Amino acid sequence: MNAPDAIPPSAASRLPADLLARLGGLLGDRFTLAAAVRAQHGKDESYHAAAPPDAVAFVRSTEEVQAVVKACAEHRVPVIPFGTGTGLEGHVAALHGGVTIDLSPMNRxxxxxxxxxxxxxxxxxxxxxxxxxxxxxxxxxxxxxxxxxxxxxxxxxxxxxxxxxxxxxxxxxxxxxxxxxxxxxxxxxxxxxxxxxxxxxxxxxxxxxxxxxxxxxxxxxxxxxIPQAMSAAVCAFPTIEDAVNTVIETIQSGIPVARIELLDEVQLDAINRYSKLDYAVQPTLFFEFHGTEAGVMEQVEMVKAITAEHGGSAFRWATQAEDRNKLWQARHNAYYAALALRPGAKGWATDVCVPISRLADCISETKREIRESKMLAPLVGHVGDGNFHLTYVIDPSDSAEMETAQRLNERMVHRALAMGGTCTGEHGVGYGKIDFVEAEHGPAVDAMRRIKRAFDPDNIMNPGKILRM
Amino acid sequence: MNAPDAIPPSAASRLPADLLARLGGLLGDRFTLAAAVRAQHGKDESYHAAAPPDAVAFVRSTEEVQAVVKACAEHRVPVIPFGTGTGLEGHVAALHGGVTIDLSPMNRxxxxxxxxxxxxxxxxxxxxxxxxxxxxxxxxxxxxxxxxxxxxxxxxxxxxxxxxxxxxxxxxxxxxxxxxxxxxxxxxxxxxxxxxxxxxxxxxxxxxxxxxxxxxxxxxxxxxxIPQAMSAAVCAFPTIEDAVNTVIETIQSGIPVARIELLDEVQLDAINRYSKLDYAVQPTLFFEFHGTEAGVMEQVEMVKAITAEHGGSAFRWATQAEDRNKLWQARHNAYYAALALRPGAKGWATDVCVPISRLADCISETKREIRESKMLAPLVGHVGDGNFHLTYVIDPSDSAEMETAQRLNERMVHRALAMGGTCTGEHGVGYGKIDFVEAEHGPAVDAMRRIKRAFDPDNIMNPGKILRM
Structure with a gap:
């Protein structure tokens, strides 16, 4: 990291000298204008265009954050908080420049x-x-x-x-x-x-x-x-509708499953290849059950009865911690597995969430459109909440592909909204979904703007995210 | 109810003639200035002084609420929403006059x-x-x-x-x-x-x-x-600390009890008299268990083991819906049972909530002070959340009693705050606890004021509640 006196002139020109001196004086070499550090802090794990901040401040305490914000506020310079940069909707992009506050040193x-x-x-x-x-x-x-x-x-x-x-x-x-x-x-x-x-x-x-x-x-x-007993199981289905209907019945029955994850056959294939597994290449549910020994057994029996009604396979079990971790690691690597299907490609990850009764319709229509478009877009989902994700595996330099991904994404979001759902169950808005917030909330967006203005009248806190002001 | 042309002159003088005409025109005899109706809408079930509004509007739709609020806003006349008037901290008192909107006709x-x-x-x-x-x-x-x-x-x-x-x-x-x-x-x-x-x-x-x-x-x-199985049980303890420690262990063990209610010996005696029951006059827990048949049995066995370690009595069961309803009706009548201990007296109900590890200390110290003050103040609590209630049974015309209740209440709130708790777990602030909000939240109260000003710049929405502006 560079001390302020090592600032490249082009970068230095964007921030007031007084601010540079104050933050350099406060943080020493934990305040940096180094291009590589700035570049790293302007991007997340998404396809969204990166936007490096003008400087990065690595902070060790609330008091340091306070001092950085105060200094930036005096100069109306934007402030962007940064944790691990693992967001998916461009949350950390410094769209209007400014100082990124990296909180990773605050790790106590x-x-x-x-x-x-x-x-x-x-x-x-x-x-x-x-x-x-x-x-x-x-x-x-x-x-x-x-x-x-x-x-x-x-x-x-x-x-x-x-x-x-x-x-x-x-x-x-x-x-x-x-x-x-x-x-x-x-x-x-x-x-x-x-x-x-x-x-x-x-x-x-x-x-x-x-x-x-x-x-x-x-x-x-x-x-x-930590529950007395934890058990994970994998169950494959003839069709994705069978899998989703299993989820719907499980939730409606009030069975307290700890996890119930859907992977479509495209995603399952990707995971098999990436994590060297041999699951059947079919729409599949990953379950996890938490409770007492007897409670877990009871949940398993109830869920098995539901899966059987929908043509589910026998359960493949992972009961030991090591096996369960392997299973969930494979699930967590779904995104990287999807990208590995097409070397050199990028992922456009998106998510929506709908009332559970509409989940089968929403997923079926979305998958039909993907098939018709010939896009590669594996589907995974935290389906117990009605939440699912797509990863469009694309070449960002191919404008036709990008346009198709954008069109399908928009159609999926509007489909979810028409079903009483939300444009994002968990990825958030960032700047990637800012246009959908208005479509979802209508006049309530003005109420959100009132809150924004009440707390940030000069619009310096991560500007350009969630709301257009 | 009176139509606007039947307004008593003294009441009419407080609201602008234009407003009266508009609301009368909009709602007909559902807009009233009748003294009895106004009086009924200015008080709740608490000891707090009543403050009748200048008028009451009975509304049937969101559009009617909108019209009433718009009309009031133009004249900067306060608006107070009213549901059933069962609050306990003076929420519906029209401290600055205005129009109470009674939403009870919106019952679809x-x-x-x-x-x-x-x-x-x-x-x-x-x-x-x-x-x-x-x-x-x-x-x-x-x-x-x-x-x-x-x-x-x-x-x-x-x-x-x-x-x-x-x-x-x-x-x-x-x-x-x-x-x-x-x-x-x-x-x-x-x-x-x-x-x-x-x-x-x-x-x-x-x-x-x-x-x-x-x-x-x-x-x-x-x-x-609705759970497959529901069962309720009553268990008495030698001391209140034994009962509270049972609660703490139950919660810390993660047993998913549906209800776990504490009643001290004073409250138990009151309930016995009021609801003609014969429970032992000791600190007592009322439990309810929800789940599958097997799950409920398992929870019961785990809780029984904990109660036994703390000297708990055998469980008295209520498994049939009728018996359970009787038990919980007796619990819900705790307040009226407390009042019945002293005919003609009023109840000063208050609640706090603390982290569960501090619950025994908080209750013991509070009860010690009550004993020393010779006040009649039964204690009940939703203790699984760390939440408990007192009802000071007092003669409001006796200023010494009122002062003692006030002093004990303040001490209890500050004790809860010092333990990391809150001045109210569930009754809310109204105007009865407005002074404690600042003590609890410190500088965050200013952040609340920002929100209030953002949504209600003229302070017409239930003014004088939650925050001093």
């Missing part, structure tokens, strides 16, 4: 309250780091978006993932936050009580706000006891 | 989506009305604050109650809202998808906002399948 686990099943962490702690730390406590944090994301980033994007059907999303699992606002003031939202009726729910205002209302620096999270 | 159940486990209702539908409607569907709505409150009011106050330990509060169970804002615009928040990452969580902004940001006119709620 501040307090584990085992008796209260909660934990307080700095925003840069990742979910895997937290679970490694908890390993001997008998507790775990279930929310699992696939990537080893930072917990601050997961709160900021209202992340969820495979376990959400049982344990909820970040919306349900964040008890409180420390947030630096656009004027540099610091607030603590929420608390450690399991419920409260004392005033507006500021925690939920910031969960999912994608850095547009403030910088999250600390997070208090719910924890859960 | 708009759509039950059995397959998606959700329902859309008008704000005036009560929870008992909803559950009666659902009876044949195999579904139910679990949130149960005791009173047969309106679902709009429950959303507005972020209500919870006995089932929250298993099913969450209104925070977790409201999927979406229709809200009339202070300028008369109408927004729909949320949607029917189980999760969404598409923009700010407006639903959670309005849940718990107590009418200070807008008038909730429709609510979409989660539903649950």
């Amino acid at each position: 686990i501040l307090a584990v309250h085992e008796g209260d099943l909660d934990v307080q962490v700095e925003a840069g702690v990742t979910r895997k780091q937290l679970n490694a730390h908890l390993r001997d406590s008998g507790l775990f944090f279930p929310i699992d978006p696939g990537a080893d994301a930072s917990l601050g980033g997961m709160a900021a994007t209202r992340a969820s993932g495979t376990n959400a059907v049982r344990y909820g999303t970040m919306r349900e699992n964040v008890l409180g936050l420390t947030v630096v606002l656009s004027d540099g003031s610091v607030i603590k939202t929420g608390g450690r009580a399991r419920k409260s009726a004392a005033g507006y729910d500021l925690t939920r205002v910031f969960v999912g706000s994608e850095g547009t209302l403030g910088v999250i620096t600390e997070v208090t999270l719910r924890l859960y006891g | 159940i708009l759509a039950v989506h059995e397959g998606d486990l959700d329902v859309q209702v008008e704000a005036g539908v009560t929870r008992k009305q909803l559950n009666a409607h659902l009876r044949d569907s195999g579904l139910f709505f679990p949130i149960d604050p005791g009173a047969d409150a309106s679902l709009g009011g429950m959303a507005a106050t972020r209500a919870s109650g006995t089932n929250a330990v298993r099913y969450g509060t209104m925070r977790e169970n409201v999927l979406g809202l229709t809200v009339v804002l202070s300028d008369g615009s109408v927004i729909k928040t949320g949607g029917r998808a189980r999760k969404s990452a598409a923009g700010y969580d407006l639903t959670r902004v309005f849940v718990g906002s107590e009418g200070t940001l807008g008038v909730i006119t429709e609510v979409t709620l989660r539903l649950y399948g």
Whole structure:
């Protein structure tokens, strides 16, 4: 990293000298204008065009975040929070330049309250780091978006993932936050009580706000006891409708499955190749069951009865931790497996979420359009929530392919909205889905703008994301 | 009800003639200035001083609410939403006069989506009305604050109650809202998808906002399948610490109890007398277990083992629906039973909520102070959430008693806050706890004020509640 005096002139010209001096003085070589660092912080794992910030500030404390935001606010310079850069809708792109605050050095686990099943962490702690730390406590944090994301980033994007059907999303699992606002003031939202009726729910205002209302620096999270028994199983189906109808019946029956993941035959093939597995190349459900020994057995029997009605195969089991981890790692590698189907291609990942009764229709129509378009687009889904994902595997330099992907994506989103669903179940808006927010929420978008203006009147907090101001 | 031409001059003088004419023209005899109706709408079930509005508007549609709010906004006349008037912190008191909007005529159940486990209702539908409607569907709505409150009011106050330990509060169970804002615009928040990452969580902004940001006119709620098996049991303990420690271990073990309610010996005695029951006059837990037959048996065995370690009595069972209803009706009548201990007295009901590890300390210290003060104040609690209630049974004309109740209440709240808890787990702020909000949230109260100003710049929406502006 370069100290401010090593700034290349072209970069330096975009930020006021006073700001450079203050942030350099504050952070030393943790404030950098190095092109490689800037480039790395302007892109995520998506197909969206990168936009490097003018500088990157690596911060170690809430007070440092506060100082950076205050300095930027005085100059009306944009501030973009950065966790691990694993987003999928361009959340960290510095569309209007500015200073990216990299929170990864804020990686301390501040307090584990085992008796209260909660934990307080700095925003840069990742979910895997937290679970490694908890390993001997008998507790775990279930929310699992696939990537080893930072917990601050997961709160900021209202992340969820495979376990959400049982344990909820970040919306349900964040008890409180420390947030630096656009004027540099610091607030603590929420608390450690399991419920409260004392005033507006500021925690939920910031969960999912994608850095547009403030910088999250600390997070208090719910924890859960590691279940006595956990078992995972794989079941293949003749058609995707059979698989989806199994999901619908399972959810409607109230069976508390911990995970219920759909992979279409395209994705299954990709996973087999990428992770050297030999699952049948058919629409497939991955299940996980959590509970007491007897409870898990009971859930399994109930789900087996439902799968049998829909032509499901015998269950392939993964009961040992090692086997389960292998299975879920293969599931988590779905995106990379999809990309490996076409070397050199890029992934355009997208997700929607619909009421469960419409899931079969939504998936069938979407897959029909993909087939007709001859696109390569494997489908996976956290289908217990009505949420599914596509990855268009494309050559971004082929404008016809890009246009087709864009057209199919738009049609899928509008299909989901027409079914009472949402344009994104968990990836968030960033700038990739900003045009769909209006279509989904109508006049309520103006209410969102009121909140944005209330917290960020100068529009310096991650501008260009979620809302057009 | 009186039509505008029957307005008593003293009341009429407070509202502009133009407003009276418009609202009278709009609603006919559903707009009234009758003293008895106004008086009834200015008070709730608490000890707080009543404050009647200048007029009451009984509305039948979102459009009518919109018209009333628009008319009031033009004259900067306060608007106070009213459901069933069963609040406990003075939420409906018209502290600055104005027009109360009574939503009870908006009592239509708009759509039950059995397959998606959700329902859309008008704000005036009560929870008992909803559950009666659902009876044949195999579904139910679990949130149960005791009173047969309106679902709009429950959303507005972020209500919870006995089932929250298993099913969450209104925070977790409201999927979406229709809200009339202070300028008369109408927004729909949320949607029917189980999760969404598409923009700010407006639903959670309005849940718990107590009418200070807008008038909730429709609510979409989660539903649950009625469990295959339900069983309730009563267990007495030698000391309140034994009972509370049983609760703490049960929660920490992750046993999914549906209800776990504490009653101290004073409350138990009151209930025995009021509901003609013969429970042992000891600190007591009321349990309810939901699940499959086998699952309920398993939960019962685990909880029995914990109670035995803490000197708990044998379980007294209520397994038939009729017996369970009797048991929970007795629990719900706790407040009236407390009042009946001292004929002519009033109840000062208050609640706090703390992290579960501090629950025994918080309750023990609170009860010690009550004993020392010689006050009559039975204790009940939704203790699985760390939430408990006191009812000071007092003579409001006795200033010494009132001062003692106030002092004890303040000490209890500050004790809960010092333990990482909240000044109210479920009753809300109203105007009764407005001074504690600042103590609990500190600088975050200013962030709440930003939201209030963003949605209600003229402070006409239920002014004087939650926040001092």
